[in-house]
Amino acid sequence: MSDGPIAIIAGHASFAEGMRSAIARIMGxxxxxxxxxxxxxxxxxxxxxxxxxxxxxxxxxxxxDLPAGSCTxxxxxxxxxxxxxxxxxxxxxxxxxxxxxxxxxxxxxxVTRAIDRAARAFGPGPGAARGx
Amino acid sequence: MAIELYRIDDRLIxxxxxxxxxxxxxxxxxxLVDDEVASSDWEQELYRMxxxxxMDVYFATPEEAARRLGEWxxxxxxxxxxxxxxxxxxxxxxxxxEVRTINLGGIHHRAGREHKLRYVYLTPDEEASLxxxxxxGIAITAQDVPAARPIDLDDVLSGKAEx
Numbered sequence: 001m002s003d004g005p006i007a008i009i010a011g012h013a014s015f016a017e018g019m020r021s022a023i024a025r026i027m028g029x030x031x032x033x034x035x036x037x038x039x040x041x042x043x044x045x046x047x048x049x050x051x052x053x054x055x056x057x058x059x060x061x062x063x064x065d066l067p068a069g070s071c072t073x074x075x076x077x078x079x080x081x082x083x084x085x086x087x088x089x090x091x092x093x094x095x096x097x098x099x100x101x102x103x104x105x106x107x108x109x110x111v112t113r114a115i116d117r118a119a120r121a122f123g124p125g126p127g128a129a130r131g132x
Numbered sequence: 133m134a135i136e137l138y139r140i141d142d143r144l145i146x147x148x149x150x151x152x153x154x155x156x157x158x159x160x161x162x163x164l165v166d167d168e169v170a171s172s173d174w175e176q177e178l179y180r181m182x183x184x185x186x187m188d189v190y191f192a193t194p195e196e197a198a199r200r201l202g203e204w205x206x207x208x209x210x211x212x213x214x215x216x217x218x219x220x221x222x223x224x225x226x227x228x229x230e231v232r233t234i235n236l237g238g239i240h241h242r243a244g245r246e247h248k249l250r251y252v253y254l255t256p257d258e259e260a261s262l263x264x265x266x267x268x269g270i271a272i273t274a275q276d277v278p279a280a281r282p283i284d285l286d287d288v289l290s291g292k293a294e295x
Binding site for chain 1 (some may be wrong): 142143144145146147148150151178179181182183238239240241242250251253
């Protein structure tokens with residue numbers, strides 16, 4: 001397992017740092033993620049910042065908060081030329097926890113498994129996936 | 133139903149537009165007026181991806197928008213017209229003098245721009261352009277989301293509207 005960040009969480013306000021800090025608290029692996037807030041940035045600036053980050057770190061996945069959000073738009077543009085990176089929108093904490101717990105797998109596979117498991121975590125009570 | 137908002141937002145279609153305004157206004161469509169997006173199928177698909185299926189998105193240059201504005205205003209569904217910068221909105225108002233209100237929804241930081249609000253940064257030329265539009269009787273307010281207080285242009289340009 002390599003050290004350092006392998007994924008970016010990007011979103012509005014303090015969403016990303018909130019997620020990263022929760023991961024750090026729960027699993028102690030907060031440093032595997034870079035948190036990016038879109039505060040004060042237009043879409044072009046977000047895209048530029050994502051470029052900087054994926055060029056500086058071995059990023060395998062980008063997780064964004066909203067499918068329609070500016071972070072997602074910027075990430076989609078970036079991924080036109082970076083097909084080695086997986087994008088997941090509408091990210092949740094369970095999804096991120098499952099992804100990082102599975103980081104030995106190829107990113108696409110880890111993400112698919114994490115999405116499936118996280119989807120089962122939604123629910124009003126009994127019947128939600130165990131382990132979260 | 134009228135076009136509810138003529139909005140300048142450099143993020144174009146994004147969360148605040150689709151969810152923040154789209155849900156309270158029950159928007160039926162967004163008209164995205166931008167030369168670059170209007171000429172790119174890929175860009176259009178990019179913006180369509182984030183919009184719920186019940187919301188239509190129309191793409192147009194300012195000239196095309198001027199031709200279609202009557203049709204959009206006659207649409208029974210509430211709509212939003214969106215440009216990514218002041219200059220595009222200015223061009224539209226020159227073609228469509230019936231546009232009498234402009235919402236500053238987001239003009240973000242870039243080199244050369246001064247902070248006015250958390251979500252509005254302007255170069256001197258952009259300020260002048262807004263003043264010129266206001267001088268034509270167009271009411272310009274800044275309001276990023278519906279729950280926020282609309283801020284008049286004079287207060288925006290003073291740079292003192294936020295504590």
